[in-house]
Amino acid sequence: MRTKRKTPNIERRTSNAERKVPPFGxxxxxxxxxxxxxxxxxxxDRLLEFAVAVVELTDDLPNTRAGNHIAGQLLRCxxxxxxxxxxVESAESRKDFIHKLKVCLKELRxxxxxxxxxxxxxxxxxxxxxxxxLAEAQELIxxxxxxxxxxxxxxxx
Numbered sequence: 589m590r591t592k593r594k595t596p597n598i599e600r601r602t603s604n605a606e607r608k609v610p611p612f613g614x615x616x617x618x619x620x621x622x623x624x625x626x627x628x629x630x631x632x633d634r635l636l637e638f639a640v641a642v643v644e645l646t647d648d649l650p651n652t653r654a655g656n657h658i659a660g661q662l663l664r665c666x667x668x669x670x671x672x673x674x675x676v677e678s679a680e681s682r683k684d685f686i687h688k689l690k691v692c693l694k695e696l697r698x699x700x701x702x703x704x705x706x707x708x709x710x711x712x713x714x715x716x717x718x719x720x721x722l723a724e725a726q727e728l729i730x731x732x733x734x735x736x737x738x739x740x741x742x743x744x745x
Contacts (some may be wrong), residue, residue, distance in 0.1 A: 631673065631731065632670075632673055632674075632677075634728070635669050635670040635673050635728070636670055638666070638669070638670070638721075638724055638725070638728060639666060639667040639669070639670040641717070641720075641721055641724070642662060642663065642666030642667060642699065642721065643663065643666075643667065644717075645662070645706070645715075645717060645718070645721060646659040646662050646663045646666075647659075648712075648715070649662075649706070649712065650711055658702060658705065658706060661702055662699065662702040662703070662706065665695045665698040665699045665702060666695075666699040666702070666703075668695045669692045669695045669696050669699075669728070672688060672691050672692045672695065673692055675688045675691075676688040676689055676692060682739065682742070685739060686736060686739050686740060689732055689735055689736050689739065690736060692732055693729065693732040693733065693736065696725055696728050696729045696732060697729060699725050700722065700725040700726065700729065703718065703721055703722050703725055704722065706718060707719075707722065
């Protein structure tokens with residue numbers, strides 16, 4: 589009879605895919621013919637960059653009653669996945685881990701909705717950064733959905 593082994597639940601980073609980064613300078617070790625180095629892309633760093641981008645975007649919203657309301661909502665939900673991800677890393681059980689992943693996912697989905705609203709505003713719809721923020725929100729949502737599915741599959745075994 590096989591017993592199920594408990595995995596230690598220590599703080600760990602949840603990594604994203606590895607991506608290739610083009611070389612910045614040309615020298616013998618890093619020439620254009622050399623294979624590009626793979627850099628492990630950390631999800632925490634990606635969430636941090638997303639939060640910074642949301643902060644910068646909210647600062648550019650008009651200083652009106654509606655602009656301030658939207659900015660406040662977007663600022664809260666757009667920066668919270670970064671903080672909640674720290675909670676994910678220190679989850680106490682698999683169930684807790686899944687729950688905290690879902691909280692991040694919920695906040696990212698809310699952020700995407702507020703970004704879509706901002707993209708419909710006449711004063712903001714021409715901002716090229718907005719398209720990038722929406723795309724990044726969508727990618728992060730996909731990452732978290734995949735993480736939840738993978739973890740739930742492992743839980744049901």
